[in-house]
Amino acid sequence: MRIGELSRRTGVSVPTIKYYVREGLMPPGELTSPNQASYGEAHERRLRLIRALLDVGGMKVADIADVLAAIDDRERPLHKVLGAAADLLGGANTEQDDPEEVAARAAVTDLISRRGWQTYESSPAAADLSRALAAMARLGHGAFVEVLDDYADAAEEVARADLAYVDRQVAVEDMVEGVVIGTVLGEAVFSSLRRMAHVDASAKLYGTDGPRERKAK
Known part of the structure; x- marks a missing residue:
C-alpha cells in the first residue's frame, strides 16, 4: 500500500508517519520508484503499536524508540x-x-x-x-x-x-x-x-x- 492508504487505515497523518521513519521507530517502505514507496502489514502493525504506546501507555517518543529497539533485538x-x-x-x-x-x-x-x-x-x-x-x-x-x-x-x-x-x-x-x-x-x-x-x-x-x-x- 502507499503511505496515503497507510495513513487512512491507521488514522496517523502522513507527516507523522514520515517522522516515525526518520526517528527509526519504523522501517522505511520499499521503494517502487524514486519518489514512491510501498508499505505492508508489518508497517501497519508497527504503527499501531507506536500509537498504542504513545496514546494509551503514555510513553515518550524517545522511550518508545528504546522499547522498539528491544523488540527488534532477536x-x-x-x-x-x-x-x-x-x-x-x-x-x-x-x-x-x-x-x-x-x-x-x-x-x-x-x-x-x-x-x-x-x-x-x-x-x-x-x-x-x-x-x-x-x-x-x-x-x-x-x-x-x-x-x-x-x-x-x-x-x-x-x-x-x-x-x-x-x-x-x-x-x-x-x-x-x-x-x-x-x-x-x-x-x-x-x-x-x-x-x-x-x-x-x-x-x-x-x-x-x-x-x-x-x-x-
Whole structure:
C-alpha cells in the first residue's frame, strides 16, 4: 500500500508517519520508484503499536524508540525485553533524603527480600514504590506498608496473567511484542480495572444500605 492508504487505515497523518521513519521507530517502505514507496502489514502493525504506546501507555517518543529497539533485538531474552519496557514506565527521579524516604526504601528492600523477587532495589519500579510510600507517610498514612503484601499478592497474580498471555503467542515476534503490550498497556488495563473495582467496593461498603448504614439503623 502507499503511505496515503497507510495513513487512512491507521488514522496517523502522513507527516507523522514520515517522522516515525526518520526517528527509526519504523522501517522505511520499499521503494517502487524514486519518489514512491510501498508499505505492508508489518508497517501497519508497527504503527499501531507506536500509537498504542504513545496514546494509551503514555510513553515518550524517545522511550518508545528504546522499547522498539528491544523488540527488534532477536538476541535479547524475553525477560530482558520485559525489563526494558518496565523500566521505562518509571516516573521522574524526585527522591528526598528525609526520614520518610529512607523508611520507604527500607520497606521496599524488605518486601523484595521477603518475597524472594528476582528484581533489584534500584529499579525504576522500586524507586517509584518508595516515592509513593514516602508521600503517603508524609500525609500521615505510613501504616499503608502494612498492606503491601496484599498488593504484592495481587501484583503477582496479574504478572502471571500477563505472561500466560504472552506464552500463548506462537511467533517469536508476537511473543516479544506481547511482553511489551502486557507490561505497558497492561498497566493501563489494570489501573482502569482497579478504579472500577474501587467504585464497586466503595458502593458496597459506604453506599445506601451498605454495612455502615445498616449499623447506624
